[in-house]
Amino acid sequence: MNLIQIKAIDSSISGSTLSFRPRLPFWFKVDAKTGPDYLEIKQTVDRLNLHTICEEARCPNRWECWNARTATFLILGDICTRRCHYCSVETGRPLEVDQEEPRRVAEAVKALGLRHAVITSVNRDELADGGAAMFADTIRQIKRLSPGCSVEVLIPDFEGGEMPLRTVCAERPEILNHNIETVQRLFPAIRPQGKYQRSIQLLKKAKELGMTTKSGLILGMGERLDEARDVMRDLRAVDCDILTIGQYLQPTREHLPVLRFYDPVEFGNLQAEGLALGFRHVESGPLVRSSYHAARQTGKFV
Numbered sequence: 001m002n003l004i005q006i007k008a009i010d011s012s013i014s015g016s017t018l019s020f021r022p023r024l025p026f027w028f029k030v031d032a033k034t035g036p037d038y039l040e041i042k043q044t045v046d047r048l049n050l051h052t053i054c055e056e057a058r059c060p061n062r063w064e065c066w067n068a069r070t071a072t073f074l075i076l077g078d079i080c081t082r083r084c085h086y087c088s089v090e091t092g093r094p095l096e097v098d099q100e101e102p103r104r105v106a107e108a109v110k111a112l113g114l115r116h117a118v119i120t121s122v123n124r125d126e127l128a129d130g131g132a133a134m135f136a137d138t139i140r141q142i143k144r145l146s147p148g149c150s151v152e153v154l155i156p157d158f159e160g161g162e163m164p165l166r167t168v169c170a171e172r173p174e175i176l177n178h179n180i181e182t183v184q185r186l187f188p189a190i191r192p193q194g195k196y197q198r199s200i201q202l203l204k205k206a207k208e209l210g211m212t213t214k215s216g217l218i219l220g221m222g223e224r225l226d227e228a229r230d231v232m233r234d235l236r237a238v239d240c241d242i243l244t245i246g247q248y249l250q251p252t253r254e255h256l257p258v259l260r261f262y263d264p265v266e267f268g269n270l271q272a273e274g275l276a277l278g279f280r281h282v283e284s285g286p287l288v289r290s291s292y293h294a295a296r297q298t299g300k301f302v
Ligand code: SF4
Pocket: 053, 054, 055, 059, 060, 061, 062, 063, 065, 066, 070, 071, 072, 289, 290, 291, 292, 293
């Protein structure tokens, strides 16, 4: 995405120097150490021919999370049918659905002894159910092989389809996550195939189906703080339980540049505001990602 397109996203941002990648503030320093737990996750994922969003999204927490034996599995392949301008997952025509993938994910969860498993997927808009049956099968197989393990699913919007959502919820995952990602005004530019209200309605429906619901917001893509607060209020209006708020980092030069860095104090303030709005748990910080410290949100500490 070039400079002109970025200015079209938010013409109120003037004088920004967008043609180079700004130096990261000091609070983004991470300890990129690969200990035995990190290596075990890497070997297990490779051995079972699985994908993780930790790697596909170049998550800055992968050393911390993997060293703490937490990872987020990416199902339905690693090619997405949508093109969101902040996301580093490859866009294109996906491969055939691998019906054995749920079993292999469940095997990995068992082999790693996870107490909380997070499952997400690429968008598969070409499938009639958007991949819902594969989510359902993955939850079932994890619960069969690892009965004590809680499951969190981070699902796409299924293009607003109610049946796919019901298919996933019928397996009773402990947490149903759907990320709103950005503010309503920026959806057409940043998530051109998504719809703000469609995502809000999905979370509303999931709540009506008895789910503990969760959503996430990425800051730094051109939003204003008052708009971010509107999102928080909209999420609470549909009784969303858990919120994550993190800083956008540009994955490559081809992606949307960072338009603002928020400092840790600002993230702390947003956390306090979220709790005051009634979220049960708010994880907010520069390095927070949707699945960061996810086990804590179940009341488990792993
Ligand atoms: S925050 Fe989530 S995506 Fe990032 S490394 Fe941790 S588990 Fe993986």
